Amino acid sequence: MKLKIRLSEKLHLTPGITIMLILIAWGLFVAMVRYANGIGAVSNLNDTYSWAFWISFDLFCGVALGSGAFTMAAIIHIFEIERFKPLLRPAILTGFLGYVMVIVALLVDLGRPERIWHMIVYQNHHSVLFEIGICVMTYTTVLAIEFAPVLFEGLRLPKIAHMLHRIVIPFVILGVVLSTLHQSSLGGLLLIQRSTLHPLWWTPILPLLFFISAIVVGLGMVILESSLSSRALHRGLEISLLSELASYIPYGLGIYLLLKFADLAYFGDLHYLFSSGMMSVLFWLEIIVGAVVPIIMFSQAKIRNSANGLLIGSLFVVVGLMINRFNVSWFAVEHIRNLPLAPDFMTQTSYFPSFMEVSISVGIVAAGVLAFTLAAKYLPLFEEEEETAVHEKTSALPRIQVQSGD
Amino acid sequence: MANKNQYAMLFDATRCIDCRACMVACSVENNIPMDKTRIWVSGIGVSGQYPNLTRSTMVYHCMHCLEPDCASACPVGAWTKREDGPVVYNSEVCIGCRYCMNACPFGVPKFDWDKGIVEGPLIDKCSMCAHRIDDGLEPACVATCPTDALVFGDREELIAEAHGRIAAHPDRYVNHVYGETENGGTSYLVLSHVPFKDLGLPEGIGDEPLNTLSEQYVGNTIPVALTWATVLGAVTAGVHTYKHKNHKAESLVKETAEAAEEEIQ
Numbered sequence: 220m221k222l223k224i225r226l227s228e229k230l231h232l233t234p235g236i237t238i239m240l241i242l243i244a245w246g247l248f249v250a251m252v253r254y255a256n257g258i259g260a261v262s263n264l265n266d267t268y269s270w271a272f273w274i275s276f277d278l279f280c281g282v283a284l285g286s287g288a289f290t291m292a293a294i295i296h297i298f299e300i301e302r303f304k305p306l307l308r309p310a311i312l313t314g315f316l317g318y319v320m321v322i323v324a325l326l327v328d329l330g331r332p333e334r335i336w337h338m339i340v341y342q343n344h345h346s347v348l349f350e351i352g353i354c355v356m357t358y359t360t361v362l363a364i365e366f367a368p369v370l371f372e373g374l375r376l377p378k379i380a381h382m383l384h385r386i387v388i389p390f391v392i393l394g395v396v397l398s399t400l401h402q403s404s405l406g407g408l409l410l411i412q413r414s415t416l417h418p419l420w421w422t423p424i425l426p427l428l429f430f431i432s433a434i435v436v437g438l439g440m441v442i443l444e445s446s447l448s449s450r451a452l453h454r455g456l457e458i459s460l461l462s463e464l465a466s467y468i469p470y471g472l473g474i475y476l477l478l479k480f481a482d483l484a485y486f487g488d489l490h491y492l493f494s495s496g497m498m499s500v501l502f503w504l505e506i507i508v509g510a511v512v513p514i515i516m517f518s519q520a521k522i523r524n525s526a527n528g529l530l531i532g533s534l535f536v537v538v539g540l541m542i543n544r545f546n547v548s549w550f551a552v553e554h555i556r557n558l559p560l561a562p563d564f565m566t567q568t569s570y571f572p573s574f575m576e577v578s579i580s581v582g583i584v585a586a587g588v589l590a591f592t593l594a595a596k597y598l599p600l601f602e603e604e605e606e607t608a609v610h611e612k613t614s615a616l617p618r619i620q621v622q623s624g625d
Numbered sequence: 626m627a628n629k630n631q632y633a634m635l636f637d638a639t640r641c642i643d644c645r646a647c648m649v650a651c652s653v654e655n656n657i658p659m660d661k662t663r664i665w666v667s668g669i670g671v672s673g674q675y676p677n678l679t680r681s682t683m684v685y686h687c688m689h690c691l692e693p694d695c696a697s698a699c700p701v702g703a704w705t706k707r708e709d710g711p712v713v714y715n716s717e718v719c720i721g722c723r724y725c726m727n728a729c730p731f732g733v734p735k736f737d738w739d740k741g742i743v744e745g746p747l748i749d750k751c752s753m754c755a756h757r758i759d760d761g762l763e764p765a766c767v768a769t770c771p772t773d774a775l776v777f778g779d780r781e782e783l784i785a786e787a788h789g790r791i792a793a794h795p796d797r798y799v800n801h802v803y804g805e806t807e808n809g810g811t812s813y814l815v816l817s818h819v820p821f822k823d824l825g826l827p828e829g830i831g832d833e834p835l836n837t838l839s840e841q842y843v844g845n846t847i848p849v850a851l852t853w854a855t856v857l858g859a860v861t862a863g864v865h866t867y868k869h870k871n872h873k874a875e876s877l878v879k880e881t882a883e884a885a886e887e888e889i890q
């Protein structure tokens with residue numbers, strides 16, 4: 220009954236939602252074409268560029284940007300810094316939706332999506348991709364469990380929600396372990412490309428660099444997503460909390476820069492910094508946008524304490540990370556097979572993503588944003604609503620029982 | 626691995642006349658559609674300064690690495706390095722992720738970009754005609770080659786043969802057998818009169834297989850996961866005890882007070 224009352228908060232077809240629905244529909248249409256006529260029918264991927272836009276954007280960026288969930292879960296449940304609690308639920312939801320988006324995108328990108336379960340059955344224990352596959356599948360389940368209490372509260376089933384609350388710690392630890400593994404392993408995926416990935420990026424410590432940058436961008440995403448949703452949903456902004464999170468970012472990025480340059484120096488690759496043409500430019504772009512600017516911005520309290528400063532600073536962190544992931548998984552990979560005098564189907568060495576290719580990713584992102592908007596509307600996503608409402612209700616239950624037994 | 630008695634192929638670029646019979650033979654033998662191919666014969670063209678001009682051709686095969694990166698990378702283990710040399714593909718398990726294409730330093734595996742979900746795209750590459758080897762025959766390309774630019778045989782013997790050719794004509798050959806050590810050694814060996822780079826063979830791969838590091842990395846997964854889980858568990862417990870030590874006394878007082886209240890009621 221109550222469920223009905225809840226849903227009667229009608230969803231209005233605002234222009235924003237309409238646009239998202241159109242993008243989703245178009246993306247679905249393109250996906251149908253892809254399933255009917257093959258990946259080549261919608262994308263410009265080819266034998267030389269077998270991984271490009273989809274993998275860089277959907278997998279490499281998608282997974283990294285979903286890391287706010289494990290970062291916040293660790294801060295709140297493992298280090299018990301309770302004051303950050305209002306940020307937890309949106310972060311977990313973003314993470315969960317992000318991972319679902321990654322999986323949906325991979326089902327488009329895989330040649331044989333109907334065989335995805337083969338990863339579980341035919342395991343190759345030498346393959347980094349196998350490890351990532353298993354971790355992502357398990358972790359998405361863990362995120363669903365971490366998010367389930369919110370859902371049950373939304374459905375007015377506080378008992379189940381409370382029960383799930385109590386067993387959440389082991390899942391949080393599992394989630395952090397799985398995240399550590401697969402966030403690093405996305406870097407590990409490229410270890411095998413020593414001969415083709417540019418030396419400014421290839422290093423044996425790629426997994427470590429990926430892990431650190433994932434944590435930093437996790438914090439960045441929490442700030443960005445709070446800033447955006449507070450504007451879109453007209454909620455207040457937890458400036459003091461976000462500002463504290465932002466103050467951690469320069470440390471993370473500082474460690475990252477230190478490792479990155481120490482590594483380049485150790486392997487004697489420093490000369491590439493200015494001598495590799497476009498590669499040098501891309502490298503400095505990611506370093507300046509993703510690390511230097513955020514460090515400067517977020518080390519100033521004035522910027523950290525302003526809503527605009529938080530928004531812009533976190534945007535730099537996120538965009539910088541995306542440049543990094545695009546570089547490392549696509550732009551900086553040397554695509555061999557420059558065979559002379561070969562026909563088109565063998566030598567296609569150029570690549571630029573096609574409109575349809577990009578529209579699938581755009582459609583998936585639109586679906587994610589829409590799902591987040593709906594969740595924000597119908598579920599107790601933000602602390603004001605849930606913390607007071609449900610916790611008091613659940614903790615009131617035993618007392619009533621005591622009194623009735625009297 | 627590095628089984629000593631495995632088969633290999635030796636390609637001698639000085640003998641190749643660019644007739645492309647091997648390509649045709651391969652496509653016929655393996656039923657390859659017209660717009661695809663497993664071997665690519667590439668006329669590199671003329672190089673050098675007049676009057677010392679050389680013409681060269683390269684025949685690209687799968688290198689049949691001793692420690693194949695495609696096999697190491699594939700999440701479902703679709704690739705197998707056979708004891709007797711060929712690196713073969715299991716089309717029944719492949720999920721079409723194309724990681725093998727990325728991992729192979731020679732850019733060998735190819736994908737069916739034009740097949741939808743019904744036809745089911747697969748990866749394709751040279752199999753060293755493993756089915757013919759099982760029948761005691763040479764690969765089709767080798768059997769066809771009119772100049773013996775491609776020969777087939779025991780890997781160790783072919784390496785000896787290659788060094789023999791270099792020794793007999795040191796002026797003709799670059800003094801190196803490509804594939805003897807590259808990427809941990811390969812079962813497709815190349816002799817050349819021009820630098821290997823000019824033939825389009827990647828240099829700087831090194832002698833250590835590319836997958837050594839990533840396999841070490843994956844091998845550490847379980848120990849790292851267990852250690853990390855233990856550490857996190859300990860930290861959680863530690864923080865919890867520390868944070869609640871102070872509250873404990875308070876809540877004890879509260880509880881007894883509540884209990885007393887109930888008794889009174």
Ligand code: SF4
Nearest residue numbers: 687688690694695729
């Ligand atoms: S050349 Fe490439 S496809 Fe062939 S065995 Fe080596 S890694 Fe695999």
Ligand code: SF4
Nearest residue numbers: 699719720722723725
């Ligand atoms: S495309 Fe197929 S063979 Fe290649 S790595 Fe993926 S599952 Fe393995």
